[in-house]
Amino acid sequence: MAVQRITYVPSYSLVLTTLCANKCGYCPYPHSYIEPLPSKKRLLRELHRAAHKGASLINITAGEGISAHPEIVETIAYYGLSDYLSYLCFVSNCISSINTSYSLFPEMDIGLLSYAELKILRKHFLSYKLLLESVDPMVQASDAHRYAPDKEPKRRTEALINAGRVRIPTTSGLLVGIGESKGSRKRCLETLAEIHSRYGHIQSIEIKRFSPYKRTPMGQNPPPSPDDMIETVHMARTILASNIIIQVSALENSDIALELVKAGVRDIGEFPLNDENGQFARSQQLLLQIEDELARQGFQLEQRLPIFPPYIQKGWYPLDFRDLIKKYFQRNTPETFLSKLKSASHAAQ
Numbered sequence: 293m294a295v296q297r298i299t300y301v302p303s304y305s306l307v308l309t310t311l312c313a314n315k316c317g318y319c320p321y322p323h324s325y326i327e328p329l330p331s332k333k334r335l336l337r338e339l340h341r342a343a344h345k346g347a348s349l350i351n352i353t354a355g356e357g358i359s360a361h362p363e364i365v366e367t368i369a370y371y372g373l374s375d376y377l378s379y380l381c382f383v384s385n386c387i388s389s390i391n392t393s394y395s396l397f398p399e400m401d402i403g404l405l406s407y408a409e410l411k412i413l414r415k416h417f418l419s420y421k422l423l424l425e426s427v428d429p430m431v432q433a434s435d436a437h438r439y440a441p442d443k444e445p446k447r448r449t450e451a452l453i454n455a456g457r458v459r460i461p462t463t464s465g466l467l468v469g470i471g472e473s474k475g476s477r478k479r480c481l482e483t484l485a486e487i488h489s490r491y492g493h494i495q496s497i498e499i500k501r502f503s504p505y506k507r508t509p510m511g512q513n514p515p516p517s518p519d520d521m522i523e524t525v526h527m528a529r530t531i532l533a534s535n536i537i538i539q540v541s542a543l544e545n546s547d548i549a550l551e552l553v554k555a556g557v558r559d560i561g562e563f564p565l566n567d568e569n570g571q572f573a574r575s576q577q578l579l580l581q582i583e584d585e586l587a588r589q590g591f592q593l594e595q596r597l598p599i600f601p602p603y604i605q606k607g608w609y610p611l612d613f614r615d616l617i618k619k620y621f622q623r624n625t626p627e628t629f630l631s632k633l634k635s636a637s638h639a640a641q
């Protein structure tokens with residue numbers, strides 16, 4: 293019997309800013325502050341750090357709906373650029389400039405984008421991440437999304453359709469445990485399945501577990517139960533096309549990672565290599581532990597890129613990345629983050 297492969301990706305989050313036009317009741321962004329939009333010097337410093345740590349995915353992330361925010365407009369003008377879109381292209385140019393020595397693959401997780409914006413950005417970024425999160429009107433009217441106009445399901449659906457029209461491989465998904473009903477989880481998955489049936493661009497669906505952050509309006513709410521998560525994965529597998537990968541973060545679900553895989557998860561998500569809050573050490577430790585658990589159950593853990601193989605075969609990626617992707621797959625025994633980690637761990641014993 294063929295071994296079932298489960299993928300993961302070593303990632304590094306490059307937070308451009310925590311400024312956001314929304315105030316989701318579960319998000320720490322509006323309560324933290326990172327000065328807007330790093331300079332070229334700071335971007336390059338972060339990117340070098342990411343490459344040295346072994347990241348392959350660079351998660352370009354920011355608050356949503358910020359392009360007209362006065363601090364953003366002012367910073368962009370200071371850098372001599374015209375608008376937020378040109379700043380994002382500038383970020384991409386920084387990545388290309390260090391990719392002469394490294395292999396960093398950028399994904400954008402920056403909220404709603406128009407058709408025109410996506411058409412330009414798809415030439416710079418390998419993939420787009422935009423969770424639909426929920427289509428439940430009760431959620432929209434609750435603490436979760438009452439002050440988050442960009443989480444309006446119609447607006448998010450439109451952006452996902454635009455992503456399909458420009459053919460950018462997209463990861464979407466839902467957020468479980470923010471007050472939605474089981475029926476609305478089903479409707480959310482059906483909406484995503486329907487969009488994918490028209491455009492074929494949804495490479496993976498993340499089923500994200502709500503996690504309460506202190507000092508947020510939903511900081512006292514309980515996370516969803518393990519059964520809720522497993523049941524949602526089963527539901528997703530029956531609703532979504534078989535070519536959509538179901539993704540659940542093993543880091544956020546380490547208590548039930550194996551059960552989730554048995555329920556149909558085929559990607560255990562990102563292992564962030566950022567230094568903050570002991571993330572790097574935790575990612576390393578958990579990856580080794582999960583690989584061991586999966587191997588004992590007959591699963592094989594494999595590193596992936598932000599873009600999944602069917603979209604590589606279809607050529608749905610920016611031309612600038614053609615040689616890097618080729619190089620990645622031409623190696624007979626690619627040196628992955630996990631293989632380096634295992635060698636280091638053996639050497640230390």
Ligand code: SF4
Nearest residue numbers: 312314316319321355
């Ligand atoms: S839109 Fe995203 S960044 Fe902004 S508050 Fe909501 S979850 Fe946080």
